[in-house]
Amino acid sequence: MKRVDDFRLRFGKQELVPIMIGGMGVDISTAELALEAARLGGIGHISDAMVHTVSDTRFDTNFVSQKLKKYKANIANTDKSSVQFCLDSLAEATRNHVGAAMEAKRGDGLIFINCMEKLTMNAPADTLRVRLNAALDAGIDGITLSAGLHLGSFALMADHPRFRHARLGIIVSSTRALALFLRKNARLDRLPDYIVVEGPLAGGHLGFGLDWAKFDLATLVAEVLAYLESEHLDIPVIAAGGIFTGSDATAFLDMGAAGVQVATRFTVTKECGLPDKVKQEYFKASEADIEVNLLSPTGYPMRMLKGSPGIGAGIRPNCEAYGYLLDANGKCAYIDAYNREVELHPTAKKISVKDKTCLCTHMRNFDIWTCGQTAYRLKDTTRRLDDGSYQVLSAEHVFHDYQFSTDQNIALP
Numbered sequence: 001m002k003r004v005d006d007f008r009l010r011f012g013k014q015e016l017v018p019i020m021i022g023g024m025g026v027d028i029s030t031a032e033l034a035l036e037a038a039r040l041g042g043i044g045h046i047s048d049a050m051v052h053t054v055s056d057t058r059f060d061t062n063f064v065s066q067k068l069k070k071y072k073a074n075i076a077n078t079d080k081s082s083v084q085f086c087l088d089s090l091a092e093a094t095r096n097h098v099g100a101a102m103e104a105k106r107g108d109g110l111i112f113i114n115c116m117e118k119l120t121m122n123a124p125a126d127t128l129r130v131r132l133n134a135a136l137d138a139g140i141d142g143i144t145l146s147a148g149l150h151l152g153s154f155a156l157m158a159d160h161p162r163f164r165h166a167r168l169g170i171i172v173s174s175t176r177a178l179a180l181f182l183r184k185n186a187r188l189d190r191l192p193d194y195i196v197v198e199g200p201l202a203g204g205h206l207g208f209g210l211d212w213a214k215f216d217l218a219t220l221v222a223e224v225l226a227y228l229e230s231e232h233l234d235i236p237v238i239a240a241g242g243i244f245t246g247s248d249a250t251a252f253l254d255m256g257a258a259g260v261q262v263a264t265r266f267t268v269t270k271e272c273g274l275p276d277k278v279k280q281e282y283f284k285a286s287e288a289d290i291e292v293n294l295l296s297p298t299g300y301p302m303r304m305l306k307g308s309p310g311i312g313a314g315i316r317p318n319c320e321a322y323g324y325l326l327d328a329n330g331k332c333a334y335i336d337a338y339n340r341e342v343e344l345h346p347t348a349k350k351i352s353v354k355d356k357t358c359l360c361t362h363m364r365n366f367d368i369w370t371c372g373q374t375a376y377r378l379k380d381t382t383r384r385l386d387d388g389s390y391q392v393l394s395a396e397h398v399f400h401d402y403q404f405s406t407d408q409n410i411a412l413p
């Protein structure tokens, strides 16, 4: 009976256990989690989402309060176009986060950073250029470009000395998006080193509409593999979304995927950045508790637990402190939704915004509980303790379960 450990993900001469832990912002896929994946011979991701607040928490900087202080006078203003990020702070925060992770790395695996294009930060190209180049400066092994088409992102780092050496990959949910990316990048003579094909069962934002259930990962992976073959391109394909057991993973490796990207099973590990009480919510979830909705101001559908405290909250937009989703014109769909409710309820002390959420603030505070569709099975991966809570797992345990299990078995701790 084959298992994941019978396969290796190859980058040139380098051989890795073909398990990649996906990026989970904001600091849900912590450096500690990524370091475990690397130590065990696979690939872990950190994320650069809201990297200032990550740096403030971990490295004693105060980037967020500095920004808030600078723009405090703008809080009551509905026009956020003046709220710009300081690019030097952005570079410094990124270097802090990446540098510390790379310094702590042990073992033969790799650490990548997940960069979401949809973090437009009121100046999309300028901020993304800084994020990508600062991560390369700080020695990141690779960059995974996600949440957006990223058609111009490779060009933003083309002058960096590590542009052709670091591993660069993209996440796509269709062959069409992949073909578009490859066409656009042809003039740079720099192919991606890997392609993550993310299906409709993934956590976070989805590259599908609300009709996500009509699609399935195996079909998407087969289409991408066939397309690459027809183009005579030899690029490793990593399957992602809903891969819950070692046997699920082995099936994708057997059909020609070079690796798998997994995330949901690691949300209940001690290295994961979610607070302990939120990990218990993930364990407790039933299938009926999980929904895909349009609450994210990015416009992409997002999967989350219906009990997320951030759903329906009507907090004042916090763009002066955060502002990661402000578009090139200083707009965010949550600001519009919030202002509409304030106008409709001028005397209310507290309002509720039902159609959008202030994603920056709520992700920062772990109040939007995004998860993959398989989260309702997490309770089957552990034991119940005497106090009724579920035993949190170690990342090593989950990683090894993916690597060595067969027959759809899930090893209990």
Ligand SMILES: Cc1cc2nc3c(=O)[nH]c(=O)nc-3n(C[C@H](O)[C@H](O)[C@H](O)COP(=O)(O)O)c2cc1C
Pocket (backbone or CB within 6 Å): 021, 022, 023, 024, 025, 026, 028, 047, 049, 114, 116, 146, 147, 171, 198, 201, 202, 203, 204, 205, 240, 241, 242, 243, 261, 262, 263, 264, 265, 267, 370, 371, 372, 373, 374
């Ligand atoms: C809690 C959570 C947060 C996530 N955040 C991000 C993110 O910030 N960026 C991203 O590209 N993908 C994100 N994802 C998607 C994962 O990286 C991964 O591709 C996907 O969830 C794999 O499917 P699985 O969770 O069923 O294993 C997130 C997933 C989860 C569960």
